[in-house]
Structures are given as structure tokens and as C-alpha cells.
Amino acid sequence: MRSLKDISNEELLNLLKSWNQPAFRAKQIRAWLYGPRFAASYDEMANLPASLREKLAGGVAPFALNVVQTFTDPQDGTIKWLSELQDGNTIETVLIRVPQRTTVCVSTQVGCAVRCVFCASGRYGLVRDLTKAEIIDQVMLACRELGKRVDNVVVMGMGEPLMNLDSLVAALDELGSPETIDLGNRHVTISTSGIVPGIRRLAELRRPWNLALSLHAVTDEERARIIPTEHRYPLEEIFEACEYHRTLTNRMLTLEYALIDGRNDNHATLERLASIAHRLRAKVNLIPCNPNASNCKSPGVRRCREALAFLEQSGIQASLRISHGQNILAACGQLRQKRSEVRGPRP
Ligand code: SAH
């Protein structure tokens, strides 16, 4: 069954017309979907006639996700949802709450073709792209939970966003519309492993979304040990694409750098990282590698803090992300992996 957020307003109007319903019903439906209730079922849409609700339920799915598990981190309140899609595949969405803001981390694919060695999402390769509705409804899950619009959207869940760019752009444009939740473009961050044609296409769209590059290694040789597939691009090409993105969008770049013990945390490597950050005028986000998915592990808190201090001394704006939701396997793909280990991976 098609999802409500996958059909255009025009299609919805035609559908309503074929049932002899007035056009204002479309507006009413929209109002229910995008606030203040963020409705996920037709039953919630109290001002629609019961007969219309029944017809809609028979033809268009009101919500693309069926939450099957919810985990709340008792320490920091981070929530992680595992949702089943219509075809039985599962995806993860995380809501992070700090006192100043709320952020939802959304997935864009089931699995991932890039297959970085430390990442649970890529373990079984790509299963399929998510649809526009499946991306939008992850944001709606967060809004429903909060009872208000979420502040930020980070596209850092399962999958490589720039390998599903059409659906992602359609979803983000929809969420940015005043007709829906009017999400500001500057409150969106897209993270990529460095898909050069995707970065260039994104730049040419000229939306002021923030870009994050998952760098993790400072030479092509070392990076090849982290990203083993054909979806790895030469660093120089990636850097040029990032510069192109900045020129066209005027947005700052973040370099994400998962610190892996004994691999990319030595002094010479960090010096090189600092010089790359200088060149790209980027800030650096250090992430202690989460060991759950592989035998890569983080170098330990002291070493992580030293790396942070070194970058700061080199004049780089840097942060150390002590992961939220550690207790609930919040690194991307881990929860789904755990479920697959119990049930067997999907083809
Ligand atoms: N595919 C995109 C976005 C999703 S991954 C990308 O790679 O950028 C979001 C971030 O989590 C990336 O920076 C990724 O490298 C990082 N990540 C994945 N598994 C991790 C792990 N086990 N430990 C630390 N960071 C991890």
C-alpha cells in the first residue's frame, strides 16, 4: 500500500474528488499529520467523516513505520526506535535530547553498500533505499514523542544518504515547507562517507544544509582499510567536492573522525588531520569508535581527550562526542544487527 507522505497533494486531491469529497479535506488531513498532534492514524483525525477515514485506510497508509521496539537510555533520555517497514525490513531512528535542543537522527537506507569495517549498518550490504515517506515519518516519530517540532535533523542513521539523494531531498524539502513543519535548512546536517558525485549534486541544489564528511583516515591507503568497497573515492577528489559545496552553499563542513585504537590516533596522523581541517576550514568531531560492531575499538578516554587538546592547540574548532545512548546501542545499525543475529539477516 502506498504511503500518504509519498503521494503528492494533487494526487490526494484527485483521490478525494473520486470519493466526492471536498478539497478542504486535504488541508484537514495535512493539519493532522504535521501538527500539533502529528497524527499517525486516521482514527486520530476526528473531524473527518468515519466513511472517509475508512476509505483512506483501505487505500493509503497513514504512517510508513510500525515501531516494534523502543529503548530509552535511563541516563541521558536518548530514545532509540526500531521500526518495521511495510516489507518487513527494519530501520533505526534516534532522538537525542539535551537541555538546549532536540535532535533526531534518521536512516536513509536499509543496510549500506559502503560497508565501513566498524559499522553495523554496512555489515550485510545494501538491502534497499528508503522512500520519502519512510524518511519523513522518522522525523514525525520524534515530533510525536516531543509533542512539538524537533529542532534539528541529522542524517546520520543507517545508510549512505548521498546514495539515496532523490528521496532524501524530497523528504527534506517537504519538511522545510511552511505547509508541514517548516524545518529550517540550517537545522539539517547530512553526513556522508565521501560520495563525490553526491556531494557535487548536493552542492548544486544550493540548499543551505550542513555537510559532514566521515573522514576517519588521512591517507588513501589507510582509508582503504576502513572502506573496502568500490564506493570509496580518492581523498583529493572528496576534498575538492567539499570545497565546491562550501563555495555554492556557504555552509561550514564538519569532519567526523572515529578514533580507532592504534590505527588513526597517532601524532603524525592527527597533525595531518589538523592540516586537512585547516585547508577545508572545517571543524572536527572526534567520535570514540564504538566497539560493538567489530574488533575496532576506541583508544580510551585519556587518549581521546589528548587528541582533542592537540587539535584545539592547532587552532581547529574540535569536539569530542561522547556518544549519547551508549546503553541502548545507539551507534547506527547496532540494534538492527542485534535483531538480525537473533532472527537471521534478511537477504
Ligand atoms: N553513511 C553516512 C552516515 C551514517 S553513519 C556516513 O558514513 O557518514 C554516521 C556516522 O557514524 C559516520 O561518521 C560513521 O562513520 C559513524 N560510525 C558508524 N559506526 C561507528 C562506530 N562503530 N563507532 C563510531 N562511529 C561510527
Ligand code: SF4
Ligand atoms: Fe555506510 Fe556510513 Fe556505515 Fe560506512 S559508516 S557503512 S557509509 S552507514
